[in-house]
Each structure stands twice: as C-alpha cells, then as structure tokens.
Amino acid sequence: MKVVIQRCQSGSVSVNNKLINKISIGFVILVGIALDDNEEDIDYLVRKIINLRVFDDENGVMNKNIQEINGEILSISQFTLQANTKDGNRPSYINAMKSEDSIVLYEKFNQKLNEHIKTYPGVFGAEMLINIENDGPVTIIIDSKNK
Numbered sequence: 001m002k003v004v005i006q007r008c009q010s011g012s013v014s015v016n017n018k019l020i021n022k023i024s025i026g027f028v029i030l031v032g033i034a035l036d037d038n039e040e041d042i043d044y045l046v047r048k049i050i051n052l053r054v055f056d057d058e059n060g061v062m063n064k065n066i067q068e069i070n071g072e073i074l075s076i077s078q079f080t081l082q083a084n085t086k087d088g089n090r091p092s093y094i095n096a097m098k099s100e101d102s103i104v105l106y107e108k109f110n111q112k113l114n115e116h117i118k119t120y121p122g123v124f125g126a127e128m129l130i131n132i133e134n135d136g137p138v139t140i141i142i143d144s145k146n147k
Contacts, residue, residue, distance in 0.1 A: 001041045001109070002081045004030040007054050007138035011074040013122040014129045015052075021120035026071030028132045032081025033102045033143075034095050041144035042105065045113045049073075054138050066117055073113055076122040076130055077106045084146060099125055 012022035055064040083091035103124050113119040122128050
C-alpha cells in the first residue's frame with residue numbers, strides 16, 4: 001500500500017457537488033492499494049500514521065503526532081498511486097488491486113485508523129473533488145513495501 005499524507009488545516013471531499021465529509025486540523029490521506037497488499041500492510045501503515053510526528057509543539061518543532069493534537073483524518077482511495085510510468089506516457093495500473101478486493105482493504109484500513117483517530121472516508125470508486133488546505137506544506141509518502 002502507498003499513502004500520501006498531507007498535514008492540513010482543513011480538508012473536504014465532495015461527489016457531484018455534494019459535500020461527503022470534511023475535517024479540520026489533521027491529515028488528508030490518499031490511499032493506493034496494490035495487488036499483493038494485505039492486513040499486514042494495513043497494520044504497518046496505521047502504526048506509522050498515528051505515530052508520525054509532524055505537528056508543531058510549543059517551540060514550533062515538529063514533535064507531536066496526530067493523537068496529541070486531537071486531529072482528524074480524511075481518507076481517500078486513489079488507485080492511481082499504484083501507477084507504473086516506466087514505459088511510455090500512459091500510466092499502467094496493472095499493479096493496482098481490483099476494486100472488488102481493494103474496497104475490503106480500504107474499509108479495513110479506515111476502520112483500524114478510526115480505532116485511534118476519528119477517520120472519515122471518501123466514496124470508493126467515485127469521481128471525487130478533494131479540497132486540501134495543506135499546512136506547511138507537509139507531505140509524507142509511505143510505501144508499506146519499503147519497511
């Protein structure tokens with residue numbers, strides 16, 4: 001699994017001009033699930049995300065995790081994170097897990113995050129409009145295959 005984590009002051013997701021979910025301070029996370037991903041990948045990423053120290057302490061040093069600042073998470077499924085761009089100019093998505101299997105892992109990922117931090121999903125498989133007020137900007141990419 002690959003995730004792109006963006007520290008934000010706010011984030012929202014809309015589908016067909018209808019607001020689905022929004023958060024204030026926390027993370028907007030884009031989630032790409034690969035063919036060989038499983039629950040072990042989820043557990044690794046959840047542990048990394050909840051402990052990631054990228055929020056400022058009282059001295060302005062990135063020393064606090066999302067739990068310490070009572071943050072929230074907006075989790076967005078994004079199979080395009082699994083794009084292979086090695087050959088040509090048209091990305092290949094053969095490494096992305098098929099939707100019917102991927103949705104199960106995406107929902108489990110959100111469920112496990114929600115055990116620690118309030119987590120709001122996007123709409124799996126939908127054309128979504130994502131608004132992110134990136135704070136910093138701070139953007140972190142984690143791939144569960146690069147432990």
